Amino acid sequence: MINPDLILPFYVSPNGDYGDATGLVVIDVQDFDDHFFGYLDECSDWLRPSYAEWFEDNPHDLETSIEDGCDVCKDWIDWAKA
Numbered sequence: 683m684i685n686p687d688l689i690l691p692f693y694v695s696p697n698g699d700y701g702d703a704t705g706l707v708v709i710d711v712q713d714f715d716d717h718f719f720g721y722l723d724e725c726s727d728w729l730r731p732s733y734a735e736w737f738e739d740n741p742h743d744l745e746t747s748i749e750d751g752c753d754v755c756k757d758w759i760d761w762a763k764a
């Protein structure tokens with residue numbers, strides 16, 4: 683249980699989840715394709731918020747499948763892991 687005396691951003695979602703919202707990223711995925719979700723799955727948990735935020739802010743070839751690979755995403759993930 684979260685200590686209510688802590689001062690931190692807090693989220694509550696309609697599915698009942700709640701918790702510490704520090705570092706939480708909310709993005710619009712309406713125009714995203716499978717390549718976003720594929721790379722999101724490949725990312726470590728701790729990298730996913732920054733990947734999602736970065737993806738939204740940078741142009742990608744949305745015709746690229748994850749099997750074909752996206753050089754933009756690969757370069758970012760390699761950079762982020764370093």
Ligand SMILES: [Zn+2]
Nearest residue numbers: 742752754755
């Ligand atoms: Zn990409």
